[in-house]
Every structure is written in C-alpha cells, then in structure tokens.
Amino acid sequence: MKTLGLIVNPVAGMGGRVGxxxxxxxxxxxxxxxxxxxxEAPRRVSQALAAFAGTGDPVQxxxxxxEMGEDVCRGVGLAPLVLSSIRGRETTWEDTERAAGLLLERGVDLLLFAGGDGTARNVCTAVGSRLVTLGIPAGVKIHSAVYAVTPRDAGELARRFLQGGLRSVREGEVMDIDEESYRQGVVDARLYGYLRVPVEDRYVQRMKAGGVxxxxxxxxxxxxxxVDSMQESExxxxxxxxxxxxxxxxxxxPGTLLGVDVVCNRRLVARDVSxxxxxxxxxxxRVKIVITVIGGQGYIxxxxxxxxGPTLLRQVGKQGLxxxxxxxxxxSLGGRPLLVDTGDEALNRQLSGYLRVITGYEDYAIYKVGHS
Amino acid sequence: MGRNKATLLRKFHQARWDEEIICEMSVPGERGILVPRVEREIEAEVGDGVSMIPEGLRREKPAALPEVNQVRVLRHYLRLSQETMGADMTVDASEGTCTMKYSPKVHEQLVGNPGLRDIHPLQDEDTLQGILEVYFRLEEFLKEISGLDHFSFQPGGGAQGVYANACMVRAWHEARKDENRSEIITTLFSHPCDAASPATAGYKVVTLMPDESGYPDLEAMKAALSERTAGIFITNPEDTGIYNPRIDEFVKAAHEVGALCAYDQANANGILGITRAKEAGFDLCHFNIHKTFSSPHACMGHSTGAVGVAGELGRFLPVPRVTYNGTKYRLEYDRPESIGRVRCFFGNASTILRAYAWILQHGADGLREVAECSVLNNNYLLKKLSEIPGVVIQYAEGKRRLEQVRYSWDKLKQDTGVGTEDVMRRMADFGLQHYWMSHPPWIVPEPFTLEPCESYSKDDLDEYVAVLRQISREAYQDPQLVKNAPHNSVVHRVPSPGIDEPERIAVTWRQYQRKKRADSVKPQS
Structure with missing residues (x-):
C-alpha cells in the first residue's frame, strides 16, 4: 500500500486577507x-483531499x-494514522519540521504539505531531497516552485503520482522573502534550497517522443x-x-547550488561568494555572469x-550576461517576459529589451526581458 | 445497421489477434516458394551460379530470415492489417501537419505500370526519357506554383529538403566570400526541422518565441538579426495554423542584413494558388511533394522534399538536375558549384509521378479550389469544436486559421482530469484514428492538432465532431470511462519510450532477442 504524509500549516494564509x-x-x-x-488552510486542504475522497484508493x-492534518482528513472521510508525538494545537514552524522529520523516518511515498514559502522552507530543512514532496498552496507568499497551481491540482497530481501515472520528478526552488523588508516595500527573496516534486505533465510530451x-x-x-565560450583569464x-x-x-x-561560484581558466576561484x-x-x-530563471515568475x-549586485552588473553590461x-x-512563462529586479531602476531599464538566452549547444532563443 | 443517424456515432469494434511477430512463426525448413532446380543445360553452361558472385560479397551462412509458408504469411499480414487504423479506413482529419488527404487510387495503377516499376536509376538516360519528362514538367508546375526559378526533387523528405536548403545558403555565402555567417533564425512554431536540419548542416540556431498574441515576434527577429545571420527558415502558416500576416516584413528585415530567406512550405495545402514564395520575397522554399500533392505521408519512404530557389541560387542545387535540350532529357551532373547529392540517385520517382498526375487532374483552378476547400473545412471544424465543452483554442483569439489548428483540452483536463492522451485513446472506440498531438515543445497544454484537408465532406466532419463531443460529454459524466479507453480496440496502451532511452528500444529482431536475454527490455509501467 502506498503511504502519503500530510502536514498542514494551520495558520498559513491568515496574514494575506488582512493585508x-x-x-x-x-x-x-x-x-x-x-x-x-x-x-484559510483547512478549506484549501479539503479541496486537495477531495481528489481522494470516496475513491477507495489503497492509500495509507x-x-x-x-489542526495540522487530522481534522481535515476526517472532515473528508479519510482515516489517517496520526503522529502522536506532535501537538494538536497552537503549533509552530518547529512542529512542521519535526513532523516532516518523522514522515521521512517512515519513508512515505509522497509528502503533501499545505502552506506558503515559510512552510516549504521548514519541509526543505527537514527532508531536503530525501522524499518526494508537493505543496498545496495555502500561504500568502508563494514564490517557491514546489506548489501546485491550485489545491485541486495538488490533489490530482498527488493521486496520479501514487497511481504511477506520473513518473518524473523535478527539483523545485524553495524561496522565501523577508517579510519585514517586504512590508516596507523591499523584496528580498532568497533561495533556500530545492525539494523534489512530481512533474506536472501538461507541457511534457510522453507519446511519440522520438527525436525529443x-x-x-x-x-x-x-x-x-x-564552457566552450570560456576564454583565458576571463x-x-x-x-x-x-x-x-x-x-x-x-x-x-564542486560548486554550490544556492550560492554564486567564481571560475577562471576552468578552475574554481571561490565558492559561495558575497x-x-x-x-x-x-x-x-573581463567578466561574464551566468544566470538562469529562478522560481516560477521568471526572475533572472x-x-x-x-x-x-548592481555595481557589477553595470560594469559587465548586457553583453556580459x-x-x-x-x-x-x-x-512555461506563457509569453510573459523574463524579469530583472536589481534594485536600480536605471539599470533595470538598461537590461530590459530582447536578450539571447542559451537553450542548448549552439542553440539559442531570443526572449523579452522586463522589470518589475 | 449503419451509423446511428441521430448521433452520427458508430458501433465499432476492431479485430484483435494474438498474433506473433513473423520471426516467432518461423519453422525450420518451411518454405513459401519452392524454387525448382535449374535445368542441366543451364547448369552446365553457368555452373552453380553462386560462384559467379565475387567471394567477398558471398554470405558465409544463409540470412536468418523467418521460414514461413505462403498461407501463414498471407494470414499474418491480413490479421495485422485488420489491427491497423489506416488513412483510407477512417476520416483522417486527425493527423494535423501531415496533410492526410485522399490519394487517388488510379495513381497506384500509374506507378505500378511496368514502364516505371521495372526501371532502375542506373539505366542509360536514353531509356529513362518518360520519367525524366515527368520530372521536367513537374518542375515547371512547381515554378509556377511558387514563383521561384529552379527546383530539385532529390531530397527524400521535408527535413532533408530543409537540410539541402541550409547547405545552399552556406554555399551562397561562401561563394561571395562572406564566411562569418554562422547562424540560422527560426520560430518556435515552425516545423522542428527548420531548427534541426540547419543544425545538422553545422549552423547555430536562434529560435524566436511567440509573442503574447501567438504570432512570431518581429521585434525579437530584428534583435536576433546581425552580420552573423546566414538565413531565416520559417514555416507559414505555422504549426498552429496561424498565417503570419507580416511575413514580408520578416523577409525584408533579413535581407537588410544580407541573410537569405527559406520558406518551409510543407504546410502548403491552404495556400496553393493563393500566395507564393516569390511575392513574399523568399529566396528558397521546399514543398513536401507527398502529402500536399498526394502520396501518403511516409517518413523518408515514398516522399520527396522538393527544393526550389530563386535566380542565381540555382547554381547550388543538388545534382543531378534534369535538363531538356529540345529533343532529349538529360541527367546533368557537371555542375561545379552544386552542393552535390543529399542522397543516392535522383529522388522518389513514384512520388513525382503521383504529384504530376494529381496536378494534371486539378489544373490551376483546381489547385486554388483545394486550398479554399481545405481552409473552409478547417474553419468549419474550428467553429464546431470550439462549441464542445473542454476545448480551448489558444493564441490569436478570434482569428481564422488556414488549413489546420492546434487545439487544447486544457480546460477538460482541469475540469475532469481527462487529458488529450485519454481522449485520443477513446477515439479508437468509435472507429477514428488517433490524432497528432503536437510537435515539441508542448507550449499548448493538452494539445491536439487537426487538419481536415479538402478531401473530407461535411458529413465526414460532422461525424468527427460528434465523436469528440461524445467523449467530452463522457469525460464530464464518467471520466474513468475515457481514462480506461480504448475498450473496443486492439491495444490498450502502447508503451512509447523516448529515443534517449536506447536500452528500452529494439528496432530489429536480433536486437530484441539480445536485449530480452539481457533482461533490459522492460515493459513500461
């Protein structure tokens, strides 16, 4: 029988409605x-769990x-095993991390969690890449690319994954912004790590895959x-x-996944630099900066x-990116532009317009860059 | 008996045979034809025959062919044919981008004529005058249809035609000592070979993503163009069926930086007699002679990618060229600036003959009528399908399409969990061939691409629509019925490993046996 872990952050989303x-x-x-x-969370989790209710799927x-899961499960007619060492009321982020750790020990086939960026961070800290996970969007901030688009999608995706209908798993970014800065109008988004999530297959070709x-x-x-383009002493x-x-x-x-590494003459100069x-x-x-799209919104x-930072970007210019x-x-951006937010309006404008993106070996796309 | 007159749905059930692979049917010593021993007189004259073959060409042991008698061979292939949903069995509006029009059966009599069937490309050209005349005349037709000046029928398919065009683009720039042009520009909704074939010819490829409206982005094109651009390779109408109304501006912008423009006209069915490559300013083009001009679409088999060029570019066309001096047709090889051959001999003669016959049957007005009917059929289907719950038509909203449309079941998937592959399998239960979903990448979610051609009647299309409407209804009422389909067809789900999973693919019997022994051919879960 497949096992499915569920962690609900019961207070996720509460700040959003009241600004x-x-x-x-x-x-x-x-x-x-x-x-x-x-x-907000219980209603959203119920929507996700509706995919399983009454199906008779053999899932434990x-x-x-x-409030961290049992109530919602029983509400839709599921009979879960309950982790008794976790409190049931007035829980905090520490309970989320402990619960994720316990589910990791039990080796569940999929860990569903409901919350926002903060919850994703807690799960990431506890399980890293050791479990396949999936987020039910319930929080205010969803910058992390580990959440399904809607709670209903999360339920469907989880069910298909457990049934074996989805085979692929990708690494999704776990990001969070500093709420205090954000309340003052400054977006300070950090990349905290990656979680393994089942691939939503809307855009993935499975049949007739020849040549793809x-x-x-x-x-x-x-x-x-x-690597081919690397010139001496650059x-x-x-x-x-x-x-x-x-x-x-x-x-x-040995690069870092979350930091900036510096390479010269194909040798590592420094890791995870400030x-x-x-x-x-x-x-x-002479400097080149190699970057990619981080998160689902298209920021580069x-x-x-x-x-x-902006000083280096001004020196290097668009041609060095x-x-x-x-x-x-x-x-997957659906025609929306790539985004830059360097903190410097003039520089943002300078980097906007059309940019050549490397999409493969000797293979490029021209794509529009905008700024927030 | 007969189709339900109210619903237009059929009660269909396909034959299902637990048929072995022909190699598994082999019985040692069993024979289909017993070849008589040669007469003594001949043996005395020739010897054993085999010794006349040079030693290095002789097999050391007989080929490991299946040993099966005639009756069993006939039965085997008849059974397989019953398990196949061929183009002539069903309303084949399904294969969008493939132009699966009806190919007149009288053509099979023409290509089965011993005058064509029994000739060989290595024969003396004096004995090939008939087919060479057909080549020459078809070239004249295509010059008129495209407005370009010279054609070659050597490439064995559309992608190879695009490859030949990329080679000619390079030859053109090299002849002008302009050798720093290393890039080809294409669009995401052009055929994938417009990127892949130039890459095979050694070019870097720059792809333009569509703008928010779904059209190729002219400003992106201008940003991509430079003194490094060798050419642009563009399909129009694109894979979505949307005609790029600013195509002449794309061509003009490319010419301004000294690049050549190649028009992928594999999807020409909606523009025959209406627009021409010449008037849009293109320097090169290609047609898929099969599909647009009849002959079933056939993956480098019975297919021809005719390449056409304007003016001076004619020097670079592949050899041999078919020429005529007023009395005799010749195969001309002595063309020093030619890119050479892109395959052996001089193209698929049977496809050329079918296309020649098809164009003669239609005449100039008929070709235009083909385009008009295929566009009308397509827009009728578009209107009817857009009324079916769950169907979405993305990009260029409200704009008419030409000969095909890339539809989406995205709404159906979100509403019911039933996606495009589920619908496709269910279609077989009503006697319809599965449809073509999309070229990669899948920008349109849950895609399906239909091209109803000129061959299908309103009644054919109404039946097709009725089937899709029924499946949509089922998806909303009983999604599992669709997800578990097909119920009345041969194979439930065919595993389709990717080409980058070689350990799961066996393309020959020997390979299959080897991999099976190694236990590396695992069924897909």
Missing amino acids: LKGSDGPEVLRLARERGATP WITCPG ASEAQALAGMAEEV VFAIGPGTTTRAIMERLGL ERELMDLTAGR LGRGNQQI LVIATKEKLA
Missing part, C-alpha cells in the same frame, strides 16, 4: 487574528494531530556551450540554480541571486 503580506511569527499572527483573520494517510531531447541532454548542451560568476549547476558538473568543480567578495574577485578583469536577477534556460522553461 499583512505573510503570517510568519507569533506577533504577526496575533495582529492578523486581531484584524479578524480566520484560518499519515498526518499530525488536530530530454531535459538532461538540454542541460548538458547548455553547459557545453558556456572570470565567470556562476549564479545559483540547478540549471547553472550543470556547468560546474561539466567542469568537474557581493563584496565578488566585486573584489572581478575588479579589473534579484531573486535568490542578489550577490550579483549569459542567461541559460530550457525552451520548455521559457515556454
């Missing part, structure tokens, strides 16, 4: 309740007591293209992401790669 842009921390939550916020549900390059081949081609700043990771793998260098260190390492040198700068992304990734 608080998030629900992180007890103080904000108190404020939200004062403003009349009511829990394992969840937390009370797999994503792995496209990644290898892009890496080859960048400094390459390799931005974060699974796409750019392929370049470090191609070079056989903006200051990057400026020092590139001073007076200013989300998860703020180490690549190597953007790599698969055509499928570009297509």
